[in-house]
Each structure stands twice: as C-alpha cells, then as structure tokens.
Amino acid sequence: MSDPVSEPRLLDSGEAALVVEFGSTVDPTISDRVLALDDALGADPPEGLRERVPTYRSLMLHYDPLVLDRETLAERVRTLVAGAVARAGTPTLWTLPCCYDAPHGEDIAQVAERTGLSADAVVATHAGATYRVYMYGFAPGFAYLGGLPETLAVPRRASPRPPHPKNAVVIGGGLAAVATVPMPTGWYVIGATPARLYAPERTESFFVGAGDLIRFEAVDVATFDALTAREAVGEPVARRGEADR
Numbered sequence: 001m002s003d004p005v006s007e008p009r010l011l012d013s014g015e016a017a018l019v020v021e022f023g024s025t026v027d028p029t030i031s032d033r034v035l036a037l038d039d040a041l042g043a044d045p046p047e048g049l050r051e052r053v054p055t056y057r058s059l060m061l062h063y064d065p066l067v068l069d070r071e072t073l074a075e076r077v078r079t080l081v082a083g084a085v086a087r088a089g090t091p092t093l094w095t096l097p098c099c100y101d102a103p104h105g106e107d108i109a110q111v112a113e114r115t116g117l118s119a120d121a122v123v124a125t126h127a128g129a130t131y132r133v134y135m136y137g138f139a140p141g142f143a144y145l146g147g148l149p150e151t152l153a154v155p156r157r158a159s160p161r162p163p164h165p166k167n168a169v170v171i172g173g174g175l176a177a178v179a180t181v182p183m184p185t186g187w188y189v190i191g192a193t194p195a196r197l198y199a200p201e202r203t204e205s206f207f208v209g210a211g212d213l214i215r216f217e218a219v220d221v222a223t224f225d226a227l228t229a230r231e232a233v234g235e236p237v238a239r240r241g242e243a244d245r
Helices: 028-043 070-082 108-115 119-127 221-232
Strands: 009-012 017-021 049-054 058-063 092-099 130-136 143-146 168-172 175-179 188-192 213-219 239-242
Touching: 009 070, 017 070, 028 049, 028 058, 028 070, 028 130, 058 070, 092 221, 108 119, 108 188, 119 188, 119 213, 213 221
Parallel strands: 092 213
Antiparallel strands: 009 017, 017 058, 049 058, 092 188, 092 239, 130 143, 130 213, 143 175, 168 175, 168 188
16 A cells, blocks of 8 residues: 655754655555656766665665755755656566576475465466565665565565575565575575576676566576576576566
8 A cells, every 4th residue: 555745754864864755665656756866866966975775665865964964965855856756767677587496496385385375376476477676685686576466475484494595586574585695584485596686796786776677487497507507607597678667
C-alpha cells in the first residue's frame, strides 16, 4: 500500500548528511520520486555535495558543511521536488539466468512446505515474475528486489542458516534479492545466477542500477556451469533490454 507524501520530510543525519524521506513503505511510486531526485542532483550537483545514497523510500545526501550549508541544500531539494522532476532515463530490463536445481536451489523444499506449493510451482512462480531493483545495501552489490509474488512471501528465518554460495538468489520477508558474496542469512536460497552483479575489477562494479527491472530465466545445471565459465573470462551473461515505463 502506497503512502506517498506531497512534500518530503527533510531529516538531519549528523552534521554532514541530509535525508530526504518520501514515504515509509516499499512502493514503486515512492521509489520513482527518490530516484528522480537522485538523477536531478546527479545531473547538476551543488558544489559540496559528496555522495547520494538512494533507499526504498529516501535519499541520503552527504555534503561538506564547509562548502555547502544545510539550508542551501534543503532549498535545492525543495525546488527540484516542487518542479516534479522525472527519471532521467528509461530503466533497463535485465534477464538473469538462474539455476533452481540442486545444489543451487537448496531451500526450495522448505519454501514449498511453508507455502503449500509444489517445488515446481515455487520455481515457476519465482521465474514468472518481474522484479524491481529498489536499492543496494548490507553487503557489496546485494540487490534488494521488490515484486515477489505474494504466494512466495515467506517470513525470514528466526535464526540464520549457514553461509550460502556467492550469487545466491534468495527470498524472505516479502522480498527477493541477489546475494553476491557468501554469508549466513535468514533468507531462503532458491537458486543461483552465474551473472555477477558485483565484480570489483570491472570499471562498472555494479552494472544493475536502482530502478532497473530483473527477470530470472530458469536454466539447468549444465547450462549454469557453462555460463559461469563464460563469466569467469569476462563475458557477461546477463541480457539487457529496455523496460516499459
């Protein structure tokens, strides 16, 4: 349920950051406003603006208070928001291969038990949806995705499971994610993608941007292994298209 506001709240975070808060829920309308402001400030940043950090519902602006004072930055934000800025470009639609077979979809049986679906239905439902990248956070390149079908909206575990492999595709708490580095998690691992969303050696370490869309294409283990080998020598396996607005 959306809770957009006509005028965002401006909240100080310490002495050198301003948070522009547009709402309190995970909602595409709110996200569009966050990302539109992010685009506008990126295209014409005031001197002293150091970093912009978009989240589900807000944009954090880090600034140098010796160069840019808080009220000047706040007034720029108010002016841009009042002008109803729009996204600078069309979001990209990414198709990521995903292997749901063993050993990659190691928690599918548990998801099936919790949802009352068959294992095949879990896979078909997950692969049949289109997901929106709301933000990165928690770990390098960890992409938080909205758009998980309600039938797969299982709560996160009460305690973390052992570390999953890199590039795990996970669900939990009504969201989906691609987890780029191994770590313990309360999410459920239902697959893995050979596409590396995060690769620090690349010029563009994170090639998927906030506001982009993702679809998962089911592949078998042999195809997954072959695509992983292609990624290892620098050949991207994610397919890029243009999303409809």
